[in-house]
Amino acid sequence: MQGTRLDTTRIRAARQVIDPIFLDTPLYSCEALAPRLGCKVSIKLETANPVRSFxxxxxxxxxxxxxxxxxxxxxxxxxxxxxxxxxxxxxxxxxxxxxxxxxxxxxxxxxxxxxxxxxxxxxxxxxxxxxxxxxxxxxxxxxxxxEDSLDIETCEGAATLGLELVDRTPSFDTVLIPLGGGALATGVGPVLKALAPEVEVICVQPAGAPAMTLSWRQRRVVTTDSTNTIADGVAGRCPIPAVLDDLLLVADDALLVQEASIITGMRMLLDHAGLVVEPSAALGIAAILENRDRFASRHVVTIVCGSNVNVDAYHRWIGATPI
Known part of the structure; x- marks a missing residue:
């Protein structure tokens, strides 16, 4: 974890402070998704708590x-x-x-x-x-x-999720992390790099809200004038420099995905995993859909980060997307 703002000792200590209701969330292989995506998919379900997000x-x-x-x-x-x-x-x-x-x-x-x-x-x-x-x-x-992502507590809280991945998952090749402000990626990423360095850390963001991904690719802060995505939870325009610095140290790649893939991902999580999720939580599935060859035959963990979704909008999106 050298070089980032996070501290391993503080992350482990955080588990004693965080209400256990947020810890040790379900982690399981979703066999029904595998034949449809061409890879083994394990879900880290961060919606099973009172606020329905990580x-x-x-x-x-x-x-x-x-x-x-x-x-x-x-x-x-x-x-x-x-x-x-x-x-x-x-x-x-x-x-x-x-x-x-x-x-x-x-x-x-x-x-x-x-x-x-x-x-x-x-x-x-x-x-x-x-x-x-x-x-x-x-x-x-x-x-x-x-300030989410800038305040180190928001990142180190998210990092406890990374400890759970390392402690409880059989060997996996890749973790797909929804990317917005960066708290989740800059929390989980350093833990994996320190304790499971063979795992590829890939961030996923909507093409309609690409600021952090563009910043990662260009290794400098890139802002955008607007956003255009249904994934409101990750729709920022102005990356925080300190957060980008951490992301540059831990992310192996950053992918942009289309809105249609996000909606298809939401539908697949409903149909094959029984999960109602907000658009941000389907970014990992969207990334696999758009990069099938890259993830073929691999074991991929996707973090389902939240399920606070407008019901009417959800039905409108899902109903319009046959699989």
Whole structure:
């Protein structure tokens, strides 16, 4: 793990802080997908928890540190999943959380943030607009700004997932990691490089939101003017330099996939794994669909990172995609 911001000792210690409800999520080989994708596929199911995404691992660390330091309030920008997770982790610790989100974020995610007791402020624009507003709130009120992927706790929380992959999976060749801001990839990636260096770490991002992938390929921060993808959870325009630095050290490749492949991946996870997932969680399957020769006969682990999806949109997407 040399060179990244993460620390192995802190990652192992994180397992003692994170509520066990977020740990040791199901990991299994999905035999029904193998003949359709041409490779063995194991699913790491990060939806089997109260916030239905991996984000709770990191927010448990953030909230515990806030409480230990006597902080009473914090603010974050969120596409929806981080906000839910931070609200859940803060609720029993007596923390006052404000979440800033785009008005166009899925209503399911916004409703859940409110239900968990956080204050929700909506902005016109996308996630990066929300991030700018969260920065302004933090500065004006003198409270902690929680930045996903930049705050090391969000990455080291995600890294505990990597420990579980190494400890519990039979030998596998590749792990496919959904890529947005980078917390999941820069958390899991260093663990695998340190403990299972033979495993290929591949990040997957929508072609309609390619900023971090383009940055990885060009080895410098590349921003985009807009995004155009149904995978709202990974739709950022402005990569964080420190996160990119870590990603450059641990990712073996970064792939961009098309919207049609994402939708087909969601449908396949429903039909052959019985899983209702949000678009970001189907990125790994989409990558296999678009790169069959590359993954042929390999054992691939795909991280199913979340299932907070708008039901009406889900039916619209799935219904339009026969397999």
């Amino acid at each position: 984000k709770g691992r990191g927010t448990e660390l953030v909230a515990s540190l806030l409480a230990a330091n006597g902080s009473q309030a914090a603010v974050c920008a969120s596409a929806g999943n981080l906000g839910q997770a931070l609200a859940w982790s803060a609720r029993d610790r007596g923390l006052d959380i404000t979440v800033v989100a785009s008005r166009s974020a899925p209503a399911t995610k916004l409703d859940r943030i409110r239900a968990l007791g956080a204050k929700l402020e909506l902005v016109d624009g996308d996630f990066d607009t929300a991030r700018e507003r969260a920065v302004a709130i933090a500065q004006h009120n003198g409270i902690r700004l929680v």
